Amino acid sequence: MRFTKLSIILLVVVALIVPTTFAQVPESGEGLTIGFAQVGSESAWRTAFSEAVIAEAEERGINLLFSDGQQRQENQISAIRSFIAQGVDAIILAPVVETGWDEVLQEAADNEIPVVIVDRNVTADRSLWVTRVSSDFVHEGRLAAAWLAQATAGDCAIVELQGTVGSSAALDRQQGFNEVIALFDNMEIVLTQSGDFTRTGGKEVMESFLNTMDPAEICAVWAHNDDMLIGATQAMEEAGVDPGDDILTISVDAIPDIFLAMSEGKANATVELSPNMGGPAFDAVVAYLNGETLPDWVPVAGGIYFPDTAAEEYERRSGGE
Amino acid sequence: MKSRIFPLIATIVVFILLYMIGWQRFPAFGTTRVVLNILTDKSFLGVAAVGMTFVILSGGIDLSVGSIIAFTSIFCALLIKDVGVHPLGAFAIALALGAAFGGAMGAIIHYLKIPPFIVTLAGMFLARGCAFLLSEASVPIEHPFYSDISGMYYVFEDKGRLTFVATLFVIVLLVGLIIAHFTRFGRNVYALGGDKNSALLLGVPIARTTIGVYMLSSVLATLAGIIYSLYTRSGYPLATVGLELDAITAVVIGGTLLTGGVGYMAGTLVGVLILGVIQTYINFDGGLNSWWTKIVIGALLFVFIALQKVLSSGRPVFKLPSLKR
Numbered sequence: 255m256r257f258t259k260l261s262i263i264l265l266v267v268v269a270l271i272v273p274t275t276f277a278q279v280p281e282s283g284e285g286l287t288i289g290f291a292q293v294g295s296e297s298a299w300r301t302a303f304s305e306a307v308i309a310e311a312e313e314r315g316i317n318l319l320f321s322d323g324q325q326r327q328e329n330q331i332s333a334i335r336s337f338i339a340q341g342v343d344a345i346i347l348a349p350v351v352e353t354g355w356d357e358v359l360q361e362a363a364d365n366e367i368p369v370v371i372v373d374r375n376v377t378a379d380r381s382l383w384v385t386r387v388s389s390d391f392v393h394e395g396r397l398a399a400a401w402l403a404q405a406t407a408g409d410c411a412i413v414e415l416q417g418t419v420g421s422s423a424a425l426d427r428q429q430g431f432n433e434v435i436a437l438f439d440n441m442e443i444v445l446t447q448s449g450d451f452t453r454t455g456g457k458e459v460m461e462s463f464l465n466t467m468d469p470a471e472i473c474a475v476w477a478h479n480d481d482m483l484i485g486a487t488q489a490m491e492e493a494g495v496d497p498g499d500d501i502l503t504i505s506v507d508a509i510p511d512i513f514l515a516m517s518e519g520k521a522n523a524t525v526e527l528s529p530n531m532g533g534p535a536f537d538a539v540v541a542y543l544n545g546e547t548l549p550d551w552v553p554v555a556g557g558i559y560f561p562d563t564a565a566e567e568y569e570r571r572s573g574g575e
Numbered sequence: 576m577k578s579r580i581f582p583l584i585a586t587i588v589v590f591i592l593l594y595m596i597g598w599q600r601f602p603a604f605g606t607t608r609v610v611l612n613i614l615t616d617k618s619f620l621g622v623a624a625v626g627m628t629f630v631i632l633s634g635g636i637d638l639s640v641g642s643i644i645a646f647t648s649i650f651c652a653l654l655i656k657d658v659g660v661h662p663l664g665a666f667a668i669a670l671a672l673g674a675a676f677g678g679a680m681g682a683i684i685h686y687l688k689i690p691p692f693i694v695t696l697a698g699m700f701l702a703r704g705c706a707f708l709l710s711e712a713s714v715p716i717e718h719p720f721y722s723d724i725s726g727m728y729y730v731f732e733d734k735g736r737l738t739f740v741a742t743l744f745v746i747v748l749l750v751g752l753i754i755a756h757f758t759r760f761g762r763n764v765y766a767l768g769g770d771k772n773s774a775l776l777l778g779v780p781i782a783r784t785t786i787g788v789y790m791l792s793s794v795l796a797t798l799a800g801i802i803y804s805l806y807t808r809s810g811y812p813l814a815t816v817g818l819e820l821d822a823i824t825a826v827v828i829g830g831t832l833l834t835g836g837v838g839y840m841a842g843t844l845v846g847v848l849i850l851g852v853i854q855t856y857i858n859f860d861g862g863l864n865s866w867w868t869k870i871v872i873g874a875l876l877f878v879f880i881a882l883q884k885v886l887s888s889g890r891p892v893f894k895l896p897s898l899k900r
Contacts, residue, residue: 289861319861327807327814329854329865332616336858339608340601353715354807357725365734377715 395430647800677793
């Protein structure tokens with residue numbers, strides 16, 4: 255009799271313990287402690303990215319430990335070691351460089367702490383990280399081309415301002431854009447050159463384009479980022495061409511200044527390089543902790559913005575300056 | 576004598592206080608992990624700071640160490656990856672190059688009588704420029720020797736890791752301590768930093784000591800670069816920008832007089848640990864802006880320099896025994 259009593263008690267205890275030990279992490283990730291090793295605060299986009307992650311964590315009830323690496327890898331490594339020493343549930347790493355993470359990621363793996371890579375890639379072994387969350391540059395190129403195809407009814411002679419030669423952002427945006435315009439017989443890139451992602455680069459290249467070609471024959475300018483496009487609008491204005499009207503514009507990034515240009519009628523559209531990577535990164539952590547297998551890459555796609563919302567977007571993104 | 580050792584004691588007290596503040600808030604400070612992590616993460620800074628201690632003791636300054644670390648990391652990475660040299664061979668070549676570089680800086684400082692600030696500033700730009708000339712991108716090192724080294728660590732019961740690079744730092748520090756306090760070269764460095772003219776009268780070989788000091792600093796900076804490459808398993812031309820200033824800070828917080836002649840090698844270890852504790856505290860907090868590290872260190876540095884000033888102006892630091900009575 256005693257044995258049955260004991261076994262009943264045991265059963266009850268087991269029944270109580272089992273569900274709690276194997277409890278699923280709530281979908282929001284509420285109650286988790288996650289360390290986020292950010293590169294630094296070197297650009298407006300980076301700051302927006304950090305703020306988006308912090309806000310997302312707060313909304314979900316995640317205890318986020320945020321570390322600004324001040325653009326130094328050694329700071330990021332020591333932040334990760336501190337996260338491990340504290341026994342966080344997961345680590346999110348936005349690496350400053352691709353190399354040099356093997357050892358510290360191995361230490362995280364030895365302590366069974368999953369690591370999600372965001373933004374830039376790492377060269378470390380695939381087994382050392384759960385997944386990578388980053389922008390889908392190809393998608394950005396496709397979206398830009400799709401808008402232009404619609405705006406011009408599939409008939410447009412395009413000049414292209416490429417980003418830094420060989421950079422993944424430039425290669426992938428170009429690929430996505432070209433995929434879409436290939437569907438239209440009358441859409442064609444007539445001139446293309448690298449403006450190195452800078453304003454001065456964009457301006458110089460556009461000046462040379464306007465000299466080689468009759469501006470009236472150019473239907474649109476497609477720039478791999480907003481900065482080059484802003485440079486190009488200056489070149490057009492100096493040549494007596496009305497940007498946004500005589501020549502359509504499309505670019506990528508959605509930096510505050512492009513909204514200013516759009517609200518002044520100098521630009522037509524921008525595709526956003528989304529800084530909202532916190533949500534997908536937290537989702538990846540939760541999915542991993544709940545035993546799901548994850549793909550190598552979780553793409554994050556941004557939207558497209560037009561002059562109609564430009565004034566308020568500028569206000570919002572420039573922090574009301 | 577008392578006033579000389581006082582800054583060191585003050586440093587140790589500050590370190591213990593900071594550690595206690597951390598421990599009181601985060602129980603993880605009570606594990607070996609935190610201290611061992613600091614030793615690992617600050618290993619290259621620490622090795623560079625040992626060299627910097629000699630330079631500052633001699634009354635000089637060396638601004639080139641951060642650039643030398645970056646140059647060494649990329650130089651070794653390329654030698655191993657593209658030329659196919661064994662890492663140990665690459666280290667030997669790098670160390671020889673470092674010695675020559677430091678020796679040249681020391682010779683220019685001594686024979687051309689140009690201030691060390693200017694000479695090592697030029698050295699800083701030169702080494703950084705050469706690093707970028709070798710490669711603009713970071714270069715991963717995938718030699719089995721490197722994985723073997725990263726695999727060499729001792730794990731304590733509470734999972735603290737004593738890594739190879741941390742051990743190397745401690746060994747370099749001990750060797751530095753012996754050289755500074757128990758060798759003729761060490762005595763010469765102190766004499767040179769105390770008063771150059773008296774040193775000359777006492778028969779200290781000024782040229783040899785000056786060149787030796789900068790050579791030692793550059794060799795240790797090169798060793799720090801090797802450690803950096805082991806630490807990150809890569810070479811990176813943008814690495815450790817401004818690290819020389821952290822090294823100077825660690826040395827000064829460690830109780831060494833910026834004007835030279837007074838200080839203890841052990842203080843430099845405590846100085847490095849203080850920098851590490853502040854950084855760890857801010858990482859553990861997770862909500863504080865990481866730039867607070869700089870603010871706290873800046874405040875500490877100011878306090879220590881003020882302390883040194885008070886101590887050295889209140890009464891002469893170098894009292895001759897005969898004047899005491």
